[in-house]
Amino acid sequence: MNWNVIKSLLAILVFSFVLVSCDDENEDDMTEVSLYSRLGGTEMVDDPANPGTMIETGYLNLRSVVDSAIFVIAADPVLQPYFQTLLTEVGNGNLTGFSALSMGLTNFFAVATGAENFSYNGLNMVAAHDPSQNPRMNGRSDNAAYDAFVADVGTALGQNGVTDQELISDLVALLETLREDVVQR
Numbered sequence: 001m002n003w004n005v006i007k008s009l010l011a012i013l014v015f016s017f018v019l020v021s022c023d024d025e026n027e028d029d030m031t032e033v034s035l036y037s038r039l040g041g042t043e044m045v046d047d048p049a050n051p052g053t054m055i056e057t058g059y060l061n062l063r064s065v066v067d068s069a070i071f072v073i074a075a076d077p078v079l080q081p082y083f084q085t086l087l088t089e090v091g092n093g094n095l096t097g098f099s100a101l102s103m104g105l106t107n108f109f110a111v112a113t114g115a116e117n118f119s120y121n122g123l124n125m126v127a128a129h130d131p132s133q134n135p136r137m138n139g140r141s142d143n144a145a146y147d148a149f150v151a152d153v154g155t156a157l158g159q160n161g162v163t164d165q166e167l168i169s170d171l172v173a174l175l176e177t178l179r180e181d182v183v184q185r
């Protein structure tokens with residue numbers, strides 16, 4: 001082999017290596033996209049609930065899903081007993097607990113999906129679902145109630161136009177990581 005052939009072969013080798021490295025970087029970038037970004041991320045839009053203010057698209061989408069989910073849960077006979085305190089308040093026209101839960105759940109999901117501009121200051125998931133630490137939790141959850149909760153969140157995603165199956169299954173997988181903390185009987 002003469003020197004030119006060796007140089008050409010080396011050049012091809014280096015070029016292939018660069019191509020493979022770029023490909024790897026792209027794959028890494030793909031896996032680093034947070035669930036929050038896939039839900040709309042930080043792009044600012046008008047907040048339909050608060051005219052004149054802007055809101056991150058990801059947070060708005062999560063809040064819409066959470067609010068729908070609370071209504072689906074409120075109509076679900078498997079879950080109604082656990083939410084008796086909240087349902088009684090709402091029945092009496094008192095929306096204080098509903099608003100607090102909407103914000104708490106939205107902040108929780110925002111942080112859990114990777115939002116950077118929000119924080120969750122509520123109870124941790126064990127305490128929130130232990131009636132002795134959170135009297136608003138009317139009974140300890142079993143697996144069947146947890147399954148119903150996940151299904152109801154799925155319904156709420158559908159009601160809000162989230163149809164991307166991969167996104168839905170990644171969100172369900174995130175919910176599944178909390179089953180052990182929430183199910184307490």
Ligand code: HEM
Pocket residue numbers: 079082083085086097101104105108121122123124128129136137138140141142145146147149175176178179182
């Ligand atoms: C992945 C699943 C779940 C998540 C992420 C979740 C999250 C939360 C959060 C963030 C709160 C508010 C805590 C606070 O006030 O500091 C909460 C409250 C509550 N959760 Fe869950 N939860 C889940 C599943 C469930 C299930 C399966 C049940 C019922 C069996 C349930 C029943 C409740 C009740 C009754 C409250 C109190 C509501 C109120 O303030 O009136 N949750 N949950």
